Amino acid sequence: MSLIKKAMMLALFYSGAAHLYSFISKTANKKKVIIIAYHRITSQKKNSIITNSEISTTAEKFQEQAKYLSENYDVISFRDLQDFTRGIKNPKKDCAIITFDDGYKEHYSNAFPILKKHRLCATIFLATEYMEGKKAFWWERVAYSVAKTKKSHLKIKGLNSIKLSDKKKALKKILEKLKSMQENKKIRLISEIESQLQAKAGSLKSISLTWDQAREMCSSRIEIGSHTATHPILTKISLQEAKSDIIKSIKDIEKKTGTRPIAFAYPNGMQKDMSKELDELLKKLGFAFSISSVYGTEKIRKNMFRLKRIGISSEDDIRTFKVKASGITDFPQKIYSLIKK
Numbered sequence: 049m050s051l052i053k054k055a056m057m058l059a060l061f062y063s064g065a066a067h068l069y070s071f072i073s074k075t076a077n078k079k080k081v082i083i084i085a086y087h088r089i090t091s092q093k094k095n096s097i098i099t100n101s102e103i104s105t106t107a108e109k110f111q112e113q114a115k116y117l118s119e120n121y122d123v124i125s126f127r128d129l130q131d132f133t134r135g136i137k138n139p140k141k142d143c144a145i146i147t148f149d150d151g152y153k154e155h156y157s158n159a160f161p162i163l164k165k166h167r168l169c170a171t172i173f174l175a176t177e178y179m180e181g182k183k184a185f186w187w188e189r190v191a192y193s194v195a196k197t198k199k200s201h202l203k204i205k206g207l208n209s210i211k212l213s214d215k216k217k218a219l220k221k222i223l224e225k226l227k228s229m230q231e232n233k234k235i236r237l238i239s240e241i242e243s244q245l246q247a248k249a250g251s252l253k254s255i256s257l258t259w260d261q262a263r264e265m266c267s268s269r270i271e272i273g274s275h276t277a278t279h280p281i282l283t284k285i286s287l288q289e290a291k292s293d294i295i296k297s298i299k300d301i302e303k304k305t306g307t308r309p310i311a312f313a314y315p316n317g318m319q320k321d322m323s324k325e326l327d328e329l330l331k332k333l334g335f336a337f338s339i340s341s342v343y344g345t346e347k348i349r350k351n352m353f354r355l356k357r358i359g360i361s362s363e364d365d366i367r368t369f370k371v372k373a374s375g376i377t378d379f380p381q382k383i384y385s386l387i388k389k
C-alpha cells in the first residue's frame with residue numbers, strides 16, 4: 049500500500065466517512081456481500097524464505113478482523129449465498145464471506161483455531177495438486193530461489209538483467225514476468241531460474257495443507273472450493289486444458305472430502321485472467337459461483353460469476369480493514385478505473 053493510499057484510508061477512518069457509508073449502505077434495501085480474500089496467515093512477523101507478497105496478515109491481526117466481522121456481519125458460506133440467490137432464505141443483514149486461497153498449512157494451524165473460536169464459517173480454495181506438499185507452489189519455488197541465491201543478477205530472456213540486491217523488488221518483477229507467459233513456457237523458465245540462481249527448493253512440504261487437515265476443517269464449518277488442480281492462469285492455456293485441470297480438482301475434492309465444490313476461485317483472478325467462455329465452462333461443471341481477485345464488494349444478483357473480493361494485505365491494520373469492509377473504497381477505485389480508461 050502506498051503512503052498516499054494509507055493516508056487516504058486513515059482519513060476515511062478518522063473522519064467517520066467509512067462508518068457513515070457503512071451505516072447508509074446497511075439501511076439500503078439490497079444487502080451487501082463482502083468477500084474477504086486472504087492468502088497466508090503467518091504466526092510471526094519473521095521475514096521467511098517464502099514470498100512476502102502472499103502474506104495477507106498475521107494470526108494476531110486476523111483474530112481482530114474475524115472478531116470485527118462476526119460482530120458486524122452475517123458471516124456466511126457459499127452454500128448460504130446459494131440459498132439467498134435461490135430465494136430459499138433471505139439475508140437479515142450485510143453478509144461477509146471469508147476466503148483463503150491455495151491451501152496453505154497456515155490456514156489450518158493459524159486461521160482455523162480463530163475461526164472455531166468465533167464460530168465462523170469460511171471457504172478455502174484448494175489448488176489440489178499441491179496438497180500434501182507433493183509439489184511446491186511455483187511462486188514459492190521462485191521466491192525460495194531468489195531468497196537463497198548468492199548470485200547478484202538474474203538474466204531472463206526478454207527482460208533486462210534483474211539486480212538481486214533488493215530481493216523483494218526483484219521477486220515482484222520475476223513473478224510479474226512469469227504470470228504474463230504461456231503456461232508451458234512459464235514452467236520451463238522456472239526451472240531455468242532455479243538452475244541459474246543455483247538455489248532450488250526441495251518439496252517445501254511444510255507449507256501445504258494435508259487432506260486430513262482439510263477433512264477436519266470440513267467437519268467444522270469450513271467449505272472447500274476449487275482453485276484448479278495445478279494453478280495455471282486459465283487464459284494462458286487452451287479451453288480444453290483448462291477443462292481437464294478443473295475437472296481434476298473437482299474429482300480430487302469430491303474423492304477426498306465427499307463433497308462437490310460449488311465455488312471456484314480463478315488463479316490470479318484479474319480481469320485478463322478470466323473469460324466468458326471459462327464462466328460458461330464453470331457453470332456446465334456445476335459451479336454456482338466464480339470468484340475473482342478484482343477489488344470490490346458485491347450485491348446478491350442472479351448471475352454470481354466473477355465476484356469481486358476485498359484483498360487483505362500485510363499492511364492493513366484494523367482501521368484500514370474497517371474502511372475496506374465498509375465498501376467505501378469502491379468509489380475511489382471506480383473513479384480511478386474511469387481515469388485509467
Ligand SMILES: [Zn+2]
Pocket residue numbers: 149150275279315316
Ligand atoms: Zn492462488
